Amino acid sequence: MVWPSLAQVRFLLVGEYPYGALGGLAMSLVIVIMAVVIGFLLGVAIGIGRLSDKSPIRRPCQLYVELIRATPLIMVLFWFYFLIPNVLGMRISLFWTVIVALITYVSAYLAEAVRAGLMAIPKGQPEAAYSIGLRPTQVLVFITLPQALKMMIPTFVGIFISLFKESPAVMLVGFSELMDAGYSIATLHLQQTLSTFFIIGAIFFVFCFWLSRFSLRLERRLNPERYRETGELPLDIEATAIAAATPRGSIGAMK
Amino acid sequence: MIQFVGVHKWFGRFHVLKGIDLQIERGEVMVICGPSGSGKSTLIRTINKIEPIQQGDVIVDGQSLSDPRLNIFRLRADIGMVFQHFNLFPHMTALQNVTLGPLKVRRLPPAAARERALAALEKVGLRSYTERYPNQLSGGQQQRVAIARALAMEPKILLFDEPTSALDPELINEVLDVIVQLASEGRSMVVVSHEMSFARKMAHRIAFMDHGRVLEVAPPLEFFGQPRHERARQFLSQILH
Amino acid sequence: MASPATKEPASFSVKFSTDAVPIVNAFLRDWFGLAYDFNWAIIFEERYYSLVLTGLKYTALLTIVTTAASVPLGIIVGVMRSSEQYVLRRVAGVYVEVFRNIPGMFWVLFFYFGFPTLLPGPWGRALNSYPHFTLLAAILGLTFDNSSYVAEIMRAGIQSLVVGQHEAARSIGLTDWQRWRYVILPQAIRTVVPPLGTRCIQNLKSTSLAMVIAVPELSWATRQVESLSFRGFEVTTIATVIYVSLCLVMAAGVNWLERRLARRHGLSPAV
Numbered sequence: 001m002v003w004p005s006l007a008q009v010r011f012l013l014v015g016e017y018p019y020g021a022l023g024g025l026a027m028s029l030v031i032v033i034m035a036v037v038i039g040f041l042l043g044v045a046i047g048i049g050r051l052s053d054k055s056p057i058r059r060p061c062q063l064y065v066e067l068i069r070a071t072p073l074i075m076v077l078f079w080f081y082f083l084i085p086n087v088l089g090m091r092i093s094l095f096w097t098v099i100v101a102l103i104t105y106v107s108a109y110l111a112e113a114v115r116a117g118l119m120a121i122p123k124g125q126p127e128a129a130y131s132i133g134l135r136p137t138q139v140l141v142f143i144t145l146p147q148a149l150k151m152m153i154p155t156f157v158g159i160f161i162s163l164f165k166e167s168p169a170v171m172l173v174g175f176s177e178l179m180d181a182g183y184s185i186a187t188l189h190l191q192q193t194l195s196t197f198f199i200i201g202a203i204f205f206v207f208c209f210w211l212s213r214f215s216l217r218l219e220r221r222l223n224p225e226r227y228r229e230t231g232e233l234p235l236d237i238e239a240t241a242i243a244a245a246t247p248r249g250s251i252g253a254m255k
Numbered sequence: 256m257i258q259f260v261g262v263h264k265w266f267g268r269f270h271v272l273k274g275i276d277l278q279i280e281r282g283e284v285m286v287i288c289g290p291s292g293s294g295k296s297t298l299i300r301t302i303n304k305i306e307p308i309q310q311g312d313v314i315v316d317g318q319s320l321s322d323p324r325l326n327i328f329r330l331r332a333d334i335g336m337v338f339q340h341f342n343l344f345p346h347m348t349a350l351q352n353v354t355l356g357p358l359k360v361r362r363l364p365p366a367a368a369r370e371r372a373l374a375a376l377e378k379v380g381l382r383s384y385t386e387r388y389p390n391q392l393s394g395g396q397q398q399r400v401a402i403a404r405a406l407a408m409e410p411k412i413l414l415f416d417e418p419t420s421a422l423d424p425e426l427i428n429e430v431l432d433v434i435v436q437l438a439s440e441g442r443s444m445v446v447v448s449h450e451m452s453f454a455r456k457m458a459h460r461i462a463f464m465d466h467g468r469v470l471e472v473a474p475p476l477e478f479f480g481q482p483r484h485e486r487a488r489q490f491l492s493q494i495l496h
Numbered sequence: 497m498a499s500p501a502t503k504e505p506a507s508f509s510v511k512f513s514t515d516a517v518p519i520v521n522a523f524l525r526d527w528f529g530l531a532y533d534f535n536w537a538i539i540f541e542e543r544y545y546s547l548v549l550t551g552l553k554y555t556a557l558l559t560i561v562t563t564a565a566s567v568p569l570g571i572i573v574g575v576m577r578s579s580e581q582y583v584l585r586r587v588a589g590v591y592v593e594v595f596r597n598i599p600g601m602f603w604v605l606f607f608y609f610g611f612p613t614l615l616p617g618p619w620g621r622a623l624n625s626y627p628h629f630t631l632l633a634a635i636l637g638l639t640f641d642n643s644s645y646v647a648e649i650m651r652a653g654i655q656s657l658v659v660g661q662h663e664a665a666r667s668i669g670l671t672d673w674q675r676w677r678y679v680i681l682p683q684a685i686r687t688v689v690p691p692l693g694t695r696c697i698q699n700l701k702s703t704s705l706a707m708v709i710a711v712p713e714l715s716w717a718t719r720q721v722e723s724l725s726f727r728g729f730e731v732t733t734i735a736t737v738i739y740v741s742l743c744l745v746m747a748a749g750v751n752w753l754e755r756r757l758a759r760r761h762g763l764s765p766a767v
Contacts, residue, residue, distance in 0.1 A: 070697075070743035072704040074715050075736050082728035127305055128342035128401075132356035132408055133332030142355065146346050165599040172708060172719075179601060186609065193609040201598050201606070208597035 003195045004185055012181050012199065021176075025203060028177040031095075032164045035102035036110075040156070042103065043110025044149075048140065050115045061111070068108035073169045077101045081173045098175050106163050113155045117148030154219035161211050165204070178203065256281040256412065256443050257302055261311035264297060271297050272308070273467040284444045286454040289464035290490060295447045296339075298464070299414050302445065303327075303334045316411060332360045335405030339417040341397045343389040349376065349400045350385035356408045368407075375403035379433050395426030402433055413437065415446040451494055455479060463487045535727055544721045544731070551717030552738065554631075558703040558713055562638040563696050569639065570646020575681070577647060578654040588647065595644035601705045604637035608709045611636070634706035642699050649695060653688035654680065686757055693750030697743050714738060 004012070015023020022030065049061035068076065080101040084090050121144050129139040168179035176184075179200065186196035257279040264272040271294045279285045287295045300306040301313050304320050304327050313320040318330060344352050353375055357368035376382050379399040389397055398418060405413060418434065419427045431453055438444055438457040448454065454461050454475060461478045463471040463486070471484045482488045576588035595603070608630065612620040623629060657680060665675040707716035718735040722728035 067740060070701075070740040071736050072701040072715065072739060074704045074707065075718070075732060075739060078715070078718060078722075078728065078732045079736060082722070082732055087729050124338060124340055124342040125344065128336075128338060128344070128404075130305060131303055131331060131334070131336035131338075132404065133328050133330075133360040134356075135328050138359055142359065143344055147344075150346065165597075168599050168601040169705070172715075179599070179605075183605065194613055197602070197606055197610045201602060204599060204602065205594065205597045209593060212597070 001195050004189075004199065008185050008189065008196075009199065011185065012178065012196075012203070015176065015181065023176050024181045025178045025207075028164065028167050028179075031098060031102060031170070031177065032160065032167055034099055035106050036156075036160050036163060038099075039103040039106040040110055042107040044114050044145075046107060046111035047114025047118065048145075050111060051118055065108045065111050068105060069112070073105055073166050074172055076105045077169060077173050080104070094173070094175055098170050098173065102163070102167075102170075106159065109159050109162075110156065113152050113159060114148065116155075117152035118144055120151065121147055151223055153222055154215045157211065157215040157218065161208055161215070164211075165208060256283070256316060257445065258314040259298075259301075259311070260314065262298075262301065262308050262313060263310035264294075264301065264306065264308045271467050272301075275311070275469055277462060277469055277472065279443065279445060280459075281443055282441050283459045284438045284442075284446065284457055285460050285462060286458040287445065287447045287462045287464060288449065288451070288454065288490075292466075293464040294467045295464045296416050299416050299445055299447050302412070302414055303331050303336060305336075328360075332356070332408055333411045334414060335408055335410035335412070336414040337398070337401050337405055337416065337418050339420050341389070341394070341401045341421070343397055343401055343404070345389050347388075348385065349381065349387050349389070349392070349403075352389070352400060353404045353407045356404065361408065371407050371409075372403070375407040376400070378406060379403045380429075393426060394422045395429045398422065398430045399433055402430075402437075406437075412443045412445070415444065415448065417447050417449070419448065419450055449494070451479075463490065465490070535730060544725060547712075547717040547720050548714070548731075548735070548738075550712055551714035551735075554706075554711060554713035555700070555703050555742075558631075558634060558638065558706055558711070559696075559700045561635055562642055562703070563699055565635070565639040566642035566699070567646055567692065567696075570643035571650050571685075573643060573647035574650025574654065575676070577651045592644045592647050595640050596648065600638060600641040600702050601708055603641050604634050604705050604709060607636040608633035630706075630709050630711050633709060634703075634711045638699070638702055638705065642695070642702070645695055645698075646692065649688055649691045650684065652691075653684040656687055657683055689757060690750070690754055693747075693753065696750070697746050700742060700746060701739070 012024045014026045015021055017023070017026065021027075046061045046064060049057045050065065052058045052061075077098065080097055084092060084097050084100070125143055125147065126139050129143040134142070167177060170177060171180035171183070182196050182200035186193040259275045259277040262272050262275040263270070275298060287298065289295050297306055301308050301320075302315060304313075308320075315330060316333070318325055320327070320330075343349075344355070347355065350369070350372055353372035354365075354368045357363045357371050358365065361368070363371065373382065373385070376385065379402050381396060381399055381403065384392065384396065384400070387396075389400070392400065402418075415434065419430055422430065427450070431450060434444075434446070435453065435457055446453075446458075456475075458475050460472055460474050462469050463478070463482075463484065465486045471478065471482060471487045473483070478487070479491065482491055573588045573591055576584045577592060579585050579588075611633070612623045614620070615623065626632065661679055661683070662675065665679040670678065703713055704715040706713050707719070710716060712720075714735055718728075718731050721731040725731070
C-alpha cells in the first residue's frame with residue numbers, strides 16, 4: 001500500500017498555501033466557519049421573523065425555511081452557481097459564490113434552531129417582562145432572545161458540525177476542499193485510494209468526534225436541566241435544527 | 256381605581272370568567288380567594304391585559320383597557336405584578352432584574368436607576384444580594400427580588416398572583432412580611448392568595464370567586480364571621496379547621 | 497439520448513412554450529433588468545426531459561432502497577447500542593461513531609473506489625466490472641451512513657422509556673427476550689416514528705451525493721442538462737421544485753403514518 005508523501009499530506013491540510021490557493025482541511029474550515037457566522041445573523045433574523053404575527057413578515061420567512069430545508073445542498077450550490085454569473089451577470093469568484101450558497105443553506109437550519117429556542121422559553125418570562133412595561137421589541141432583545149440563544153448553543157455547534165460534514169458537496173461545483181484534495185491525490189497521483197481515504201476519513205472522524213464531545217460538555221455546563229444522557233446530539237443538520245425544545249411556551253406578542 | 260364591568264373571558268370553549276362586576280378603590284387592599292379553577296388568577300391578569308378579555312370592560316385608573324387609543328405599555332409601567340413562580344430573569348443578577356424597568360421603561364439615567372433599585376431591594380431586605388443570580392437565591396429571596404422589581408417602577412397598583420403558593424412553608428413568612436408592610440403603607444393592592452391569616456389581617460375587602468363568578472365581596476370580619484353565600488361557607492370550612 | 501430533434505413534442509408543451517413562456521421570460525428579464533435570456537421551455541425538449549425523468553427514477557430508487565435497507569439495519573444496531581452486554585454495546589458504538597462522524601460523500605466514494613480493493617483479487621475485479629456497480633456502491637454508502645443515524649434515533653427512543661417499564665416487565669416474570677419483544681421495542685418503535693420520518697426525508701436529499709460517482713439521479717441529470725444546453729439556472733430551479741415536491745409528499749406521508757399510529761394505539765407510550 002502506497003501512502004501519501006508528506007508533501008501530499010500537507011496538500012490535504014492546507015492546499016498550496018502559502019505558495020498558492022488555500023485548500024484542504026483549512027479551506028473546508030474557512031468556508032464552514034464563515035458560512036455559520038454570517039448565516040447565524042441571517043438565521044436569527046429569519047427565526048424571529050418566523051414567529052412574527054404580521055403575515056407579510058412571517059410567510060416569506062416560513063417559505064424560505066421550508067424551501068431550503070427541502071432542498072439538497074448540492075442543488076443550492078448549483079442554483080447560486082448558475083444564478084450569479086449567468087443570470088445576474090456578476091463576475092465573482094467561485095469562493096464567494098460558494099460562501100453565499102452555504103450561508104443561504106445553513107441560515108434556514110439556524111433559523112429553525114432559533115425558533116425552537118424562542119418557543120421553549122417559559123411563558124412566564126415574557127409575561128413578567130411585559131408586566132414591567134417593556135415593549136415587544138425590548139422583551140425580545142433583553143429577555144427572550146438572550147435566553148433562547150444561550151439555550152441553543154449546543155444546537156448551533158451541532159449545525160456547524162453537520163455543515164462541515166456536508167461541505168464536501170462543494171467539490172461538485174469545482175471548488176477544492178479536503179475531500180476533493182484527497183480525491184485528486186488518490187486517483188491522480190497514487191492510483192490507489194485506500195491509504196488516502198484512510199487519512200481523510202481519520203481527519204473527518206477526529207474532527208467531528210472531538211467537536212461533538214465538546215458540544216456535549218458544553219450542553220452539560222450551559223443547560224444542566226436539559227442535559228439528558230439520551231440527548232446526545234444527532235449529527236445530521238435536519239435533526240439538530242428541530243432539536244428538542246422542552247415545555248413549549250410561546251413568546252406570543254401581547255399587544 | 257380598578258373597575259370590572261361585565262367581564263367575560265373564554266379560553267377556547269371554556270368560559271372562565273362569567274360576567275364579573277367588581278370595583279376596587281384607590282388605596283384599598285383586596286384579597287381574591289376561591290377554589291382552584293375559579294378564575295381568580297385569570298381575573299387579576301386582565302388588569303394589566305396580560306390576559307385579554309372578549310366581552311365587557313376593565314377600567315384602570317380611569318382608562319378603559321379596550322380603548323384602541325390606549326398605550327398599554329405605559330399603563331403597565333404603572334402597574335406592578337408579582338407572579339406565583341417569580342419569573343425572575345435568570346440571565347441577570349438581582350440588581351439587573353430590578354434596574355431593567357427603570358432603565359428601559361422609565362428611561363432613567365443609570366445612576367438614578369441604580370439608586371431606585373437599591374432602595375427597592377433595601378425595602379425587601381435584600382440590599383446585600385445585588386450580585387446574586389436567581390439560581391443562587393432561595394425561593395423566598397427570589398420572590399422578594401420580584402417584589403423589588405415591581406416596586407422599582409413606583410407603580411400605582413400592585414398585583415400579586417398567589418405570591419406564596421410556590422414557596423416552601425418556612426419561606427412563606429419572609430415574603431408575607433414584605434407584603435404586609437406594603438399593604439400598611441396605603442397602596443392599592445390586589446392579592447390572589449390562599450393565606451387566610453393575611454387576608455384577615457390586612458385586607459380591606461375579600462372577594463370570593465367560584466366557577467368564574469364573584470360570589471361574595473365583604474370586609475374580613477363579615478366574610479369570616481357571617482359568610483352569606485353557601486359556597487363561601489363551604490370553602491371556608493374546608494380551608495380553616 | 498438518441499431521439500431525433502424533429503420529433504413532435506407533446507401538444508401541451510407546444511402551447512406552453514409558444515405562449516406563456518416568452519411572456520414569463522420577458523417579464524423576468526425586464527423586471528429584474530437582467531441580461532439573461534431565460535428559456536423555461538427547455539424542459540419540454542425530449543432529450544432534456546428524459547434525462548430529468550431518468551434522474552427522478554434513480555432518485556426514487558435510491559431513496560426507497562436505502563431506506564428499506566438502512567432502517568432495519570439501524571434498528572438492530574440501535575438495539576445493540578442499548579444492550580446490557582458490554583461487547584454488543586461497544587461494537588455498535590464504534591459502528592455508529594465511525595459512520596456518523598464521517599460524511600456520506602466519503603462513504604459513497606469509499607465503496608466505489610476503496611472497497612473493491614479491500615476484497616480478494618478476483619472478487620474485487622468482478623465487482624468493478626459489474627455493470628450496475630456505481631448504483632450498488634451508492635446504495636451501500638448511503639445505507640451505511642443512514643443506518644448510523646437510525647441507530648442513534650432508536651437508541652434515544654429506547655432510552656426514553658422510563659425504567660419503570662423494565663421493572664414492571666421483570667416483575668411479572670418476563671424473560672429478557674420477552675421483555676424486549678413485547679414491552680420495550682413496541683413502545684420504542686412508536687416513539688421513534690416521527691424522527692425516523694424526518695430522517696427519511698433527509699435521506700431523500702442525501703441521494704444527491706450519488707452524483708459524485710455518476711449515478712444518473714436527479715442532481716446528476718441537472719448537471720448533464722446544463723452542460724448540454726447551458727440553461728443551468730432554469731433546470732436547477734425545476735429540479736429544486738421536484739425535490740421540494742418530493743419532500744412535501746414524503747412529509748405528508750410521514751404525517752399520515754404518525755396520525756394513524758396515534759389513532760390505533762392511543763397516546764404516546766408513557767410512564
